[in-house]
Amino acid sequence: MLSFAGLLLGAIFPFAGAAATNVYDYVIVGGGATGLSLAVRLSEDPNRTVVVLEAGNSGIGNPNITNLRLNSNNFGTANDWQFVTVPQVDVGNRVQAQVQGKVLGGGSAINSGMYLRGNKDEYDALERLGAKGWKWDSMFAVVKESEHFHPPSQTEVETFNMTWNPAAHGFAGPISVAIQAVNVSHFFPEYAVPTLKALGHEMNNDPNGGFHNGPSWDFLTSLADSSTRSYAVSGYYLPVMNRTNLRVMTESQGSKIVWSSSSTRGLMTASGVEYVVFHESGVPETRTIDAKNIILSGSALNTPKILELSGVGDPEVLSSLGIDVVVDLPGVGANLCNQPITTASYLLKNGTVNAGNAIRSAIIDIQPFSGYLSGEDLKRSEELLQTKPDLLSEAQFKFMKEQIKAGVPQMEFAWNVAADANNVSTLRFDRLILVKPLSRGTVHINSTDPLEPPVIDPKLAG
Structure with a gap:
């Protein structure tokens, strides 16, 4: 076990703290939901030393984080990476914002808090694709x-x-x-x-049991009877932050x-992580932290960037x-x-609904494509399923076609009603979400500067 005499470990250290000079057992890059929960689990063994590198601030005590209803106040701020896509050719060359949490807790700190597990068939497909042990029956008890x-x-x-x-x-x-019952309107039931x-x-009793079809109540990651967010920081990290x-x-x-190169086999071994901190003047400084094991947990947009900057x-x-190839991958x-x-908003007639100042949906409806498409659209969809998108693997395409034809939910419909100060609803927002798109995109670097954002091309309608 390594000695850390003189260091107040377990606390949150901003960049101004002393640079770490020890060799840690684990360095986790990214303090989002995955990174923090993994750090907490690994540090349960007192003989393991774990450090988490988080690009954003702690966010602790920020009402825009702790109050679920204020989550959108984080978009476009320092708590958001503020990524955008390249112009999307198939949607009129529009540039789309890609909201990503840049704060301790990551997306779990700024999302809308909806709690919904995947469909049973989706988990089972993971195992059929080669991820042994990831089927529904194995994962259900664990999650x-x-x-x-x-x-x-009982009253609710x-x-x-x-x-x-x-x-x-x-x-x-x-x-x-x-189930968020605060200010729920009688409109829904x-x-x-x-x-x-x-x-x-037909009403779905509970979508978290592996079956999604039909409307159901909206489960949220919040404390009971309140809008207080429960997330990776409050749930995982704060209770154990004093671990040394x-x-x-x-x-x-x-x-x-x-x-570092291995003297015995000539292989390259990961021995540490470079990271960037900023002084009060705003000037960046590059530092290095050594570790026996390195875990990248920087999201689907940041992890590829770190790998490519590292020669992978x-x-x-x-x-x-001009980056030397360390691993051809x-x-x-x-x-x-x-x-x-896709979101649509429109005005309601006077007195249509009393929403009790609710601004979020209490019920969601998840259905197969057939629940939303006309006969002609279904025929066209069948034709489209005969051609595999370029960036989608044959195995993925095969399983996705099987799920579509079997009626596994593909679309999610959610609506919000917004009330004014007099408790009268004036607006309605409808959202149609494509749960499993066939299109596949890319995210790459176009600079060796680690502070430059990645080039994101999701090919939304490709």
Whole structure:
């Protein structure tokens, strides 16, 4: 075990703190939900030393983070990487914002808090693609360990006809989950649900049990009966922040892996991480931290950037920037996939709904394509499924076609109603989300400067 005498480990260190000079057992680049939860689990062993490098600030105490209803206030601020795509040719050359959490907790600190597991068929497809042990039956019990579900009260159940399945939830995990009943309008159980049923959409008792089809209540990562966010910082890190073998360094942006050659086999071994900090003057300084094990947890947009700056990736991309190829791995930065959302907003007639000042949806509806497409559109979709998109692998295309034809949900429909100061709804927002798009994009670097953003091309309609 390494000695850390004189260091107050476990606290949050901004860049102004003393540079780490020890060799850590683990360095995790990225303090988002994955990075923090992994750091907490690894540091359960007091003989392991763990450090987390987070590019953003701690965000602790920021009401735009702690209050779920204020989450969009973080977009375009220092808590957001403020990435944008290249012009998207298939959607009129529009540039799309790619919101990414640049703050301790990552996306879990600034997202809308919706808590929804994947469909059973999606997990099972992962194992069929080669990820042994990732099928639904293996993962279900494990993922519930992170959840602390707070059931609705009997009054809420009776008032709003709320449904949930206790077998689909965990009750002792670090992340609080609840059905958000605060300010829920009677509009949903009295009007929305009957209307959906009349259209053939049966209510889903609880979508977290692996079956998504149909409208269901919206589960949120929040404390019971409040809008207080439960996320990676509050749930995982703060309860154990005084561990002497765990160090979190904020405002420390991981830039690339440091390599050393093996004298026995001639192989390159990762021995540390370069990271960038900023002084009060704004001048960046590059530092190095040594580690026996390095874990990159910088999201689908930042991790490829770090790998390519480190010489891991497609030789064509690397050589064009004069970067020596350490590992020839063409898949880095490929197969980029995100879930596009189309939003429509419109005015409601006076007195249509009393929303109780609610600004978020209480119910979501997830359906196969057939729930939204006309007969002609379905015919056209069948034709499109005969041709594989260029960047989609044959195995992925095969499984996705099978899921579409089997009626596995592909579209999510959510709506919000917004009320004015007099509790009268004036606006309605509808969102249609493509859950599993066939298009695939790329994310690569076009500069050796670690502070330059990556080039993001999701090919949203490609």
